[in-house]
Amino acid sequence: MAELLRVEGLKSGYGEAVVVQGIDLVLEKGRSLALLGRNGTGKTTLLNTLVGETRRHAGRIVLDGQDISTLPSYKRAAAGIGWVPQERNIFKSLTVHENLTAVARPGPWTVARAYEMFPRLAERQANMGNQLSGGEQQMLAVARALVLNPKLLLLDEPLEGLAPIIVEELLRSIARVVRDEGMSAIIVEQNPRMILPITQFAVVLDRGAVVHRGDSEALMANPQTLDRWLSLAQSPGQASEPRK
Template identity: 40%
Template sequence: MSLLALKQITASYGASQALFGVDLTIEEGQVLALMGRNGMGKSTTIKVICRLLQHSEGSVEFAGKDIGGLPAHKAARLGLGLVPEGRRCFTNLSVYENLYASARPGLWDFDKVHALFPRLAERHDQLAGSLSGGEQQMLAIGRALMTNPRLLILDEATEGLAPVVRQEIWAAISTLKKSGDLSILVVDKTLSELRQIADQVVVLERGVSVWSGTIDALSGDIRDRYLGV
């Protein structure tokens, strides 16, 4: 049984349709990369998965359950951990308070998050709003892990970060993959880094799933047609 399965998802923002037929499947312990040019429906797909946007057609199943009728907070409690684009930390709370606010019982606790991101331990009492962009992204990932999700969703987790910080984030994602404790859905454009972690790739074009397969099977023609600038 798949952990997550989207079948022929359509969705709109008011009168403007954004998704026209999205299909993707994630197995337990698998890392899936969702790719496509800007504006092709990747973030909208994530909103549908996390129940932040209601789809109009198709089905969303998580852990064998149809979650299409659930509100976002109930879907999250089933094991969806979102690291949203733009981080969205609680800037007026400390690092500790950000992590504590999302904590749920399970494998992930303060010690494990601090081991993954030692800088969060160093900045334990610092306000999140005073952290660097990279540190805020580490905090956003740590906060999602503290919910003890079954599926970790990373929306442009390294966008706009300095190269050295990007490497730290990708190393952490690689560590999470190797642990085998999580399934991961990652939205990113960087093939070199995705090649190190992704088991499968789904490519979106104008709100439709147009290609799926292993990242090694992404031919030059596919890259040029759907991922090139």
């Protein structure tokens, strides 16, 4: 299968502080990756580096044959990176429909398909972003990334702090996109048992470095490795406190 993303010797952080330590990573087209690790191990920093929001100290990032290492964030988005950060970054002063149409690009993921994926958004398409619940805002953030029709989708803890019923709904939608429809994705998630079943590969970070890489299914079947690197504190269905 053709290669989509190659990360070589990547060191990055904030200012002079290096958080990500020499990451090497390859992701093929149509494949998805679970990016795991305890809090503070560099997962978000790695995603932020891929989209150009950190200081790169060394290494390079190649997306679909194009070296994007020195490109600003907006050019990386144009090159094919769709990003859903923890902060969601929706336009709260625009309606749901305006949020989607303002960023939509030609491709298979249309605004109509986004509404089909998230019926709650279709029902609230005239509502302003700040009138949505936290779960609906997260759905809108994912839908906005999809209508960009990216080559690579980056999801930073998309299930964090959401009510269990919203977690189930959003997880089904993410599974459809990355498992059933084959969109390439890197997904950061605190609860690995939620995300490993819908991804092909898994990477575990510790202190900014890769300490484990392999098949998601194999990692899921190895509770000793999960416990060793992730110190699981939650049961598979347990949700954290809802975000505001």
